Amino acid sequence: MGIQQKRSKYREEFRREILAEARELFITEGYEKFTMRKLAGKIDYSPPTIYLYFKNKDDLLLAICEEVAEQYFANLKLIIARYTDPLQTLRQALLYFIEFGFNNPHQYKVFFSMKPDLYGKKEEFMEKESMAKNSYLIFREIVQDCIDAGRLRAMDTDVMTQSLAVAVQGLVLMTIYRQSFPWADRNLLASALVDCLLRGYLK
Amino acid sequence: MGIQQKRSKYREEFRREILAEARELFITEGYEKFTMRKLAGKIDYSPPTIYLYFKNKDDLLLAICEEVAEQYFANLKLIIARYTDPLQTLRQALLYFIEFGFNNPHQYKVFFSMKPDLYGKKEEFMEKESMAKNSYLIFREIVQDCIDAGRLRAMDTDVMTQSLAVAVQGLVLMTIYRQSFPWADRNLLASALVDCLLRGYLK
DNA sequence: ATGTTAACTTATCGTCGTTAAGGAAGTTTT
DNA sequence: AAAACTTCCTTAACGACGATAAGTTAACAT
Incomplete structure (x- = not known):
């Protein structure tokens, strides 16, 4: 249970980090140029990684x-x-x-x-x-x-x-x-x- | 000159026909599902044909x-x-x-x-x-x-x-x-x- | 050591807007 | 009438997108 908590804590941390980068990307590049792939590049992970923390693009946008x-x-x-x-x-x-x-x-x-x-x-x-x-x-x-x-x-x-x-x-x-x-x-x-x-x- | 006029008349006619179909597609399917390819299918022409009458999708949207x-x-x-x-x-x-x-x-x-x-x-x-x-x-x-x-x-x-x-x-x-x-x-x-x-x- | 799980990758799918290249048909020129 | 040109449309393809499947790696548990 302790470990589970620790894991999910890291997980939440990373999620918020992605979110922060996403928001910045959104602000600097604007909506039209915001893509999941660019976000992935910005956080130095492969595109599918984002989908481990957000169901899809809409889910991420909702979070923003x-x-x-x-x-x-x-x-x-x-x-x-x-x-x-x-x-x-x-x-x-x-x-x-x-x-x-x-x-x-x-x-x-x-x-x-x-x-x-x-x-x-x-x-x-x-x-x-x-x-x-x-x-x-x-x-x-x-x-x-x-x-x-x-x-x-x-x-x-x-x-x-x-x-x-x-x-x-x-x-x-x-x-x-x-x-x-x-x-x-x-x-x-x-x-x-x-x-x-x-x-x-x-x- | 007469022939040129006739040609551009037909051309304009077709353009307006595409536009009419585009508007209908827009109304029935909504913006999110409106694609150039679907429009092409609807008018029974290949997708690139539309580009002979409209510069690009934005140009077509502007016309609508x-x-x-x-x-x-x-x-x-x-x-x-x-x-x-x-x-x-x-x-x-x-x-x-x-x-x-x-x-x-x-x-x-x-x-x-x-x-x-x-x-x-x-x-x-x-x-x-x-x-x-x-x-x-x-x-x-x-x-x-x-x-x-x-x-x-x-x-x-x-x-x-x-x-x-x-x-x-x-x-x-x-x-x-x-x-x-x-x-x-x-x-x-x-x-x-x-x-x-x-x-x-x-x- | 072995099995399990989480985290991440590569490869890929289907779709999109758009462009390149080419062919078929009609029109004009010689 | 043959050749050259023009118009109109096609197939094929490019690059980018969102998203998924399948596989790899490493940490952890037993």
Whole structure:
């Protein structure tokens, strides 16, 4: 049992090492050029070795997603702690989300390189533990606080949360993915959109 | 010259035929399973034949995009003609965009399967003719009308147009791409978001 | 010493986008 | 009418991909 533990400990260590290298490869080379073979080369192992630690490429991408979500989640919690006014908290949370996307375009793209149902079936998402789920729930809480405090209109919390979320995600996605388009200044767009959204749901 | 014309006419005809089959394959099989080889099989020609009519896969995807944008653009013009109140026109335009995305998820995905700069460099987009450009400009015009009529706040037209656009595109993209997530009712989200956006920019 | 297991390799499969080279048919030139 | 050229399409192949099968090596257990 002791040995088993030791082994699985090394195993987990190596897995995390691969993951770290994978994330770096993703960031430096971008999604389009990220391949299992290149990753194998980067860690100086043969390609099949990766498959001993990850079921397949999607599994690995999901793991990267979770790492990214974890990083986002941790910072979001710090932001929440910094503000007392619920509306101010929400504003900063929205702005931080956009900033995170702008600063980490490659990480952000991972989420959209995955299959539509990589997080499982519709019901499974809320049952399984995931940083993606945690991030949504904490964001939902912020919105709920605004409603409870009477600062935002009383309406279905999920509808409000999700409509806010998709709006800011749209900004990040579009500016990242459609670089041919003559976008206005990103930061201008960000503050205009967030202002508009909050104003739109103001009580 | 007459013969040349005849030839290029047939050539164009075949090209459009391939395009039509490609779009159908895209719709029925989805982006992930769309391959040049399958398309070749579908039109009963060998794979390299397609390359006589399209430079490469991206070129073909771009052509599909333009077809989709053309369809969207045509319908959008009809909607504009139907309403006189500028704000009402904008509302319907936003709702139609979302509806279009919901009803044509596969076509919509084409735009995001393309390389970031498939429409050329940043300056080229506005110079070259494209249905994507036309769609943006007509949408921008609607927004401009609302501002001019004093119904929406006076601010940079492009910033307002683009922030509205990315918000609704976010809704479509997220619901299409992240199907594991327990979204609220799509139509509820759509009307809530559009209401919020218009309210947010109201004068 | 022998059997067992884990970790890793090489070799390979099937698929993809794409290109090279060539052939068949029609068109133009002589 | 024969020869040369052009157009259109084919077969064959390249390199890269994700992934699997089968085999090797070394550590460990008995």
